[in-house]
Amino acid sequence: LATMDPSVNAGFFLETFQRAGLSELTNSSRGGRPGVQVGASQGPIAADVPAGSLIVALEGQRVASVDDLWVRLARSTVARTRLATLPAANMTVLRPDGTERDVEVPLR
Numbered sequence: 001l002a003t004m005d006p007s008v009n010a011g012f013f014l015e016t017f018q019r020a021g022l023s024e025l026t027n028s029s030r031g032g033r034p035g036v037q038v039g040a041s042q043g044p045i046a047a048d049v050p051a052g053s054l055i056v057a058l059e060g061q062r063v064a065s066v067d068d069l070w071v072r073l074a075r076s077t078v079a080r081t082r083l084a085t086l087p088a089a090n091m092t093v094l095r096p097d098g099t100e101r102d103v104e105v106p107l108r
Contacts, residue, residue, distance in 0.1 A: 021045040034064035057092035
């Protein structure tokens with residue numbers, strides 16, 4: 001995938017994660033496992049996804065970079081809109097304490 005400029009291509013997705021309480025997303029890895037690190041976490045989601053967590057999958061699809069996250073989220077959003085289901089996505093995170101957890105992230 002080509003690198004996306006968030007200020008041009010991914011504004012909606014940035015806002016989605018910020019509304020959910022997640023920000024400062026950066027490419028990272030832990031123990032050789034790539035993903036997207038959460039630099040700041042606030043609100044209700046902070047208990048499940050504390051700062052320092054690594055997003056490793058969205059809707060069961062591996063996430064290795066911020067670009068992967070945007071693509072997975074776009075596909076999830078399009079699919080859920082077409083199916084008229086509640087707009088939320090399932091995200092797998094590796095928490096700072098080493099535990100892995102699935103968390104539902106609202107898309108509105």
